[in-house]
Amino acid sequence: GAAGTLGGAAILASDRRLKYNIKRIGTNKGYPWYSYNLKYDGSAHEGVMADEVPKKYTIDIAGIKAVNYGALLGE
Numbered sequence: 001g002a003a004g005t006l007g008g009a010a011i012l013a014s015d016r017r018l019k020y021n022i023k024r025i026g027t028n029k030g031y032p033w034y035s036y037n038l039k040y041d042g043s044a045h046e047g048v049m050a051d052e053v054p055k056k057y058t059i060d061i062a063g064i065k066a067v068n069y070g071a072l073l074g075e
Contacts, residue, residue, distance in 0.1 A: 014050035014067040
């Protein structure tokens, strides 16, 4: 799947290229928050776009940007 762990933190593939039906639904911790579907299985999710958060909260996995939500949201 798109989720993995790094030091127990949730790492979710947040690259805009993996998503469709993207709609801005609000803000979380000052970052734009979206609803979207993932292209590979059509599943519905919510979250940020990796290109809209500071680089220190992202990780590059084989050229796809992912977000460390634990660090980003302070969980």
